[in-house]
Amino acid sequence: MKTKVAIITADVILSSKKEATERLNLYKNITEGIKFIQSSFDFNFERNRGDEFQMKITKIKEACIIGLLIKLWVKSIDYNTSKQKYDIRMSIGIGEEDFEEETMAESDGEAYHLSGRGLETIKKTKQTFSIDSNDKNKEFLKIESRMLDVFIDKMTAMQSIVLFYKLLDLTENEIAEKLRLSQSTINQHSNAANWSVITEYTNFFEKLYANE
DSSP states (O other): OOEEEEEEEEEETTGGGSOHHHHHHHHHHHHHHHHHHHTTSOOEEEEOSTTEEEEEESSGGGHHHHHHHHHHHHHHTTTTSSSOOOOEEEEEEEEEESBOOSSTTTOBSHHHHHHHHHHHHHHTSSOOEEEEESSTTHHHHHHHHHHHHHHHHTOOHHHHHHHHHHHTTOOHHHHHHHHTOOHHHHHHHHHHTTHHHHHHHHHHHHHHTTTO
């Protein structure tokens, strides 16, 4: 029986230009972050060839927030330095899974095709985040994900880590304590990163797929 799922395919931007030790540490950091996110959300994660990795999410309404959490985590690595150092391209495909094998690489279906094609498409552009589907939300998701990508692209590493924790429902006081900053500083980073726009989008996405 076919099942509707969300597949996330992602790769690290310009990873081949980094030294082997830095790449190894980066992949370990990304894996640790994803495992941390898995403590709050249920999804499968697999590292594929090179710098590419995939996630499968059966609760489709959580696909957007999971994708954003992973992207923000990567952008926030070494957030205490003055410059944002890392980023990933990410494509979310929502559709049917025709069959499930032991690994995502062996599984197949429209969700996998949409996600894979989406990643190849944005590799040819400056876009780093996209969502596509096979349902009535298709055009809306494409347009809105382009707009969301603009906001994410402008975020600093510090803004990314602040929004990462806010998406995990930590209060600004809790984030301030964790990052050893004042609550007012956390609030400034949150506002500068357009938190209200991000949360409005994730909430709307959840409503779109509330029954799937």
